[in-house]
Amino acid sequence: MKIMIVGSGGREHALAWKLAQSPTVDEIFVAPGNGGTAAIAENIAIPDSHVPALARFAKERGVDLAVVGPEVPLVLGLSNAMAKQGIPCFGPDAYAAQLEGSKSFAKLVMEQTGVPTARSGTFDxxxxxxxxxxxxxxxxxxxxxxxxxxxxxxxxxxxxxxxxxxxxxxxxxxxxxxxxRVVIEEALEGEEASFLALCDGETVVPLASSQDHKPIGEGDTGPNTGGMGAYSPAPILPESELEKVCDLVARPIVRAMAASGHPFKGVLYAGLMVKDGAYKVLEYNVRFGDPECQPLLARLDSDLAELMLACVEGRLDPSMIRWKPQSSCCVVMASRGYPGSYATGKVIEGIEKAEDLEGVTVFHAGTRLEAGRIVTSGGRVLGVTALGDDLKSAQTLAYQAVDRISFEGSYVRRDIGDKGLAR
Known part of the structure; x- marks a missing residue:
């Protein structure tokens, strides 16, 4: 099977890494990819927003499955374009992608389906x-x-x-x-958690819980980022609650999309605010989170290619998803200055030394190959991910690996996972 992954971040490297482990996968293309994906797949120099070019390439190269990492190409209709070429796509069509592409659309669907969320108003x-x-x-x-x-x-x-x-x-x-257009809503109190589920248009199966860390600074201070680290499972969202949360925030949405004639196939991600055992949706994403994807795939004990095919073919079953019993922790190494302006082109050293530690995988995000060396090319540079027998050991191992890697101006939060340990 030939698979085309669209995107260039740590999530896409993790997807390529996991898909490459499947015995059914012969060839992987990543468009545009990064310095990490270049080692396990063929990078294709097509930006992830160039929908016609991506669909044309997939057709010409006989791609059997398209896997879309980021939200922009989904909102722009990449899944629709792939369908016109007869290529199955793991990711919703443009209509369903509005769940992420339009906050007001998501609010309207939540109101119509009774999903708990913050009170709000929408204004033009x-x-x-x-x-x-x-x-x-x-x-x-x-x-x-x-x-x-x-x-x-x-x-x-x-x-x-x-x-x-x-x-x-x-x-x-x-x-x-x-x-x-803006949405103004009440500020919810509580602690955030990430709920992700696989969907085949009808069946919805929750994935293991995870928790992201958005602010740049330790103790959740400073401006928000794309995510400075994540871990799985997250005690704030125990396994015993996953089916309840799925019934509350995911299955009603998938039923609504199916009723509208746009079955949702891919990953539905609900950002939750949790307080006193109650759950409210902050926002929806229509793809794997980044960095949540990295610790989740590190724990996934199933064939990801088979899972994705089951989603696009409408035959997903809960028994197909298995998890390793260990915990995982992903720590993002960023460029100093992110999420504002930052320098690029800094040589990265020590990745191999970090991966010498058993249980550690370093996922590339903002990197590129330059004259045979890996250099920085973005704000979030690496996602250093470790598996451990429990969260504490995974956290300790992740930071041991971080300390083996260096590049000029590197920055990390040193408290990824502390919330889980406090519980």
Whole structure:
């Protein structure tokens, strides 16, 4: 089987790494890929947003399954384009991808299906949004409706912060068309957790729990990032609760998509706020999280290619998913300055030494091959992932591996997994 993975981050390296372990997989293409995927697959120099070119390449090279990592190509209709070429695609069509591509669409579907979420209002003009702000207490959350590369959400703790966020979206158009419409919602209290499920259009099977760490600073301080590390399983979302949460936040959405004529095939990800045993949805993603994908795939004991085929062919069954009993921890090594401006082209050393540690895999995110050396090319550079008998041993091993790797200006959070250990 030939598989084409679309994307260039740590998630895509992890997908390639896991798919390469399947005896049914003969060849893997990654478009555009990174320095890590180049070692186990053929990188293809097509940006992940170039939908016609991606579909054309897949057809020309006889790809049997397309696997879409990031959200942008899904929102742009890559799954639809692949379908026109007769190529199965692990990832929803453009209509269902609006669950991530439009905050207001997701809110509407949640309201229609009874999924618990924060109270909110959606606005197309500044004056109406400002009037809503004036009538609601802070803190509030201001969200650009469309995709804004993870930067369109502001938790405003003061009236001044709320008005500034609104101004950035709707007047200054800092997020372009993504901010022409905004969703303003109450700020939920609690602790965040990540719930992911595989879907075949009808059947929904939860994956193991995980917990991401979005803010740049230790103790969850500073601006949000794409994710500074994650671990699995997460005590805040115990295995005994997974079916209950799936019934609450995933199966109603998948039924709604099927009823609309757009069956959801792929990964549905619900970002949850958990408080006193109650769950509310913060947002939906329509693909694996990054970095949650890395610790999840490190623990997955099933053939990922078979699981993905079962999803696209409508024959997913819970018995197909098996997990290793160990815990996993992924620590992101980032470029200093991220999520703001940062330097690139810094030589990375020590990856092989890190992977000499049993149970450690280093997933590349923002890297590229340059004159035979691996150098930095992004804000999030590596996802150093370790398996251990429990969370503490996985965490310890991950940081031992981190300390064997070096590049100029590297930065890591040193508290990935502490929340789980506190429980």
């Amino acid at each position: 003009d500044y004056e109406s949004a400002k009037a809503y702000l004036d009538d609601h207490p802070v803190p509030v959350v201001i969200k650009a409706d469309g995709l804004a590369a993870g930067k369109g959400v502001t938790v405003a703790r003061t009236r001044e912060e709320a008005e500034k966020a609104l101004d950035m979206c709707m007047r200054k158009q800092s997020f372009g068309m993504a901010g022409e």
